[in-house]
Amino acid sequence: MMDQAPEVPMTQEQVIEQRLVKCGLKAGGISVKYEEDLQSIEVIIGPAARANQGHFECIKDAAAHEIVTFEDGAMYKAYNDYTSEAARPQMLESLTATLRERKLLQGFPERGSFQSLGEFARALEKHAGTKPGAALRVDGDGIVFDPPHEANLPADFAAKYSDLLSVVMFASVRDHISFGFIGNEAVSPDR
Structure with a gap:
């Protein structure tokens, strides 16, 4: 019987990339790497990923709290607008509590x-x-x-x-x- 090599755990970057592919994005258009100057993982989505606004929720969930950047300026703005609006109710609730206090x-x-x-x-x-x-x-x-x-x-x-x-x-x-x-x-x- 042959010994199997131990399974190497995936990095957080690899996990995020797999999740993005499961969202329907093409792997060739995705870059996921830790950026020292940002002190965070940055997800860069290029046109070759074939992302569209229908992917935004899945992208947000896949990247979690990491930085997401689209190379296409219009898509980047649309994604930022989407994530801002998604966070709006929670932010409004928190700020209302602060002002009330x-x-x-x-x-x-x-x-x-x-x-x-x-x-x-x-x-x-x-x-x-x-x-x-x-x-x-x-x-x-x-x-x-x-x-x-x-x-x-x-x-x-x-x-x-x-x-x-x-x-x-x-x-x-x-x-x-x-x-x-x-x-x-x-x-x-x-x-």
Whole structure:
């Protein structure tokens, strides 16, 4: 009787790739590998995978919490929109609980009560106890968190803006408003 070689366990990357193939994607168009700079597995889906929007739920389940990128920009945007919408009820529930706990839910500003997004952003700041115009600004059709830039962050920075960030995140999820942070990318100075 011949000894059989022990079965080698599959890597997480191989498991994800197998799941994606079971979703109906073509293996030749899929790349699944750990990216050190991302500290995560990245799933890259190219046109050769023949993915379509009907695959999105299966792709999301197969990749779990790993990063999914589509080489096709339109598919990438559609997938991100899909996953955002899928997470929306849970996020809204969590943010509602946070605002209720912080006593910020009552009297929450309604987007439809303001003619401009800028007016709404200032109302959100006021609701959170922040001086209107101090940390939020409008960029295109979204709200950007852009607090005063100080050489040394104050010790109470997190406490100072915690309520404001919770308020803006709730509004962005509830009202489908784009919300971002100022980082390394330049954003126009319009207010």
